[in-house]
Amino acid sequence: MALALKSFYNYLCTLEKTSQNTTFHFVIDALSSSKYKTLLTCNAPIYLDTLRNFWKHAQIEVEDKKPWAIPSNIGGILITVTPQTISEVFEINDLTGKKSFPKKEYQTDLIERGYEEEMKKKILCKKGVFHLP
Numbered sequence: 001m002a003l004a005l006k007s008f009y010n011y012l013c014t015l016e017k018t019s020q021n022t023t024f025h026f027v028i029d030a031l032s033s034s035k036y037k038t039l040l041t042c043n044a045p046i047y048l049d050t051l052r053n054f055w056k057h058a059q060i061e062v063e064d065k066k067p068w069a070i071p072s073n074i075g076g077i078l079i080t081v082t083p084q085t086i087s088e089v090f091e092i093n094d095l096t097g098k099k100s101f102p103k104k105e106y107q108t109d110l111i112e113r114g115y116e117e118e119m120k121k122k123i124l125c126k127k128g129v130f131h132l133p
Contacts (some may be wrong), residue, residue, distance in 0.1 A: 013040040030113060038092040050074060 015032050017025050031040060054072045061069040071080040086092070 015041060026114060035092050039092065042090065051113075054079065 015028050017028055029039060053074045058070050060067050061071065069080050069082045071078060071117040
């Protein structure tokens with residue numbers, strides 16, 4: 001029996017500039033040079049049975065009253081998902097980076113990229129916890 005792909009989760013970002021998407025070339029440039037390029041362009045197919053098995057056997061490990069890791073057993077193989085593994089696999093490398101960004105910093109950056117809306121929050125903060133389905 002063939003494994004069924006979870007098609008909704010298997011879309012791949014190509015970050016390719018064409019004559020049909022010229023209005024988005026600045027976004028493609030920004031994403032191509034961002035730390036999230038690997039995350040957006042990696043071909044990591046999600047299979048329905050594997051996904052179901054992962055969540056069926058998943059446990060939540062808590063540290064200081066916050067979710068820290070999600071270990072699960074899939075076909076006899078222990079898989080543990082942590083912020084560290086996500087950062088390493090997708091080459092984000094942001095675990096030692098800044099945790100918060102004052103409005104002055106992020107508003108200037110977004111305006112330079114063409115975002116013209118007024119920023120309402122004084123500080124943006126990175127969250128180091130999982131958001132579970």
